[in-house]
Amino acid sequence: MTRWGMTVPLGGIPLADHAAVYAALTDAGFTDVWSAEVNGADAFTPLALAAAWQPSLRLGTAITPVFTRGPGLLAMSAAALADAAPGRFALGLGASSPVVVGDWNAVEFTQPFRRTRDVLRFLRAALRGETVDGAFDTFAVRRFTLERPPAVPPPLLLAALRPGMLRLAAAEADGVILNWLAADDVPRAVAELGERRPQFDVVARIFVCPTEDAGYARKLGRRLITSYLTVPAYAEFHRWLGRDETLAPMWDAWAAGDRRGAAAAVPDEVVDALVLHGPPEQCREQVRRYADAGVDVPVVALLPTPELAAGGAAALSTLIARLGPDAGRAA
DSSP: OOOOEEEESOTTSOGGGHHHHHHHHHHTTOOEEEEOOSSSSOSSHHHHHHHHHOTTOEEEESOEESSSSOHHHHHHHHHHHHHHSTTTEEEEEEOOOHIIIIITTOOOOOOHHHHHHHHHHHHHHHTTTOOEEEEOSSOEEEEEOOSSOOSSOOOEEEEOOSHHHHHHHHHHSSEEEEESOOGGGHHHHHHTTOSOOTTOEEEEEEEEEOOSOHHHHHHHHHHHHHHHTTSHHHHHHHHHTTOHHHHHHHHHHHHTTOHHHHHHTSOHHHHHHHEEESSHHHHHHHHHHHHHHTOSEEEEEEOOOHHHHHHHHHHHHHHHHHHSHHHHHHO
């Protein structure tokens, strides 16, 4: 059964006002809320609030970087949230990026694959309540034991782009988190997972700009695409997906320092595939295409729109109701 998620917190709304947001999501049929961690809220606080305000929602991080917390602190944060929401929390892990890790958190971004694998293995043991004592390839831990291991250890998911990390997720994690891909790209990524174990979840973060102003949506989409897909890991991901020639002009302009030219070089068809836009009902059906392609948990990353800016809280509640899976069933 497909679950539907929303990325939280929603931009422009204080965390203290998210009780109404979580209630609206539940009423609209959303089953999950997934937090991101870049330079806004941390990954855990919005989920802790959701755990208290809407006990039916499932919670997940998409993602928590493996570099920016020590292994023990990451285990403690995950254990606390798993204790607050037993059986409803999943910990999504990822390497993040050199900017987030190195430039903003003053941590050396080295050997991201090995660090992710090592943190995954450490957490698997620590969250079971085991004492972890020994050296991994990228760090060593001396006699760490959680004082309060969760009664239900959370599933561990990996953010993965290319074959190496996808195969690591298939071999050692409980699920995979996909990002910045079109619905038509999903089968290629899923194929790298091979035969999946029971309860292995494929989660995908999907950028959605529910507006009928296509010019606005494409302008915003181009800005996001040039910000993300020029990061080396994402650039290699899209080369692997077959967009080498299509996105080469963008990468060339970006490398030459021409930011405006880079944005202009992104074709409409790429923007439309990666940033869904149109009326909410149309966006909802485009999200369903990800589920049809093999995603178990499509997670909407809601982008700002002129309609939301003009309509405020009432417009947001209406939009959530129109985007949610229950609206589709009612229709």
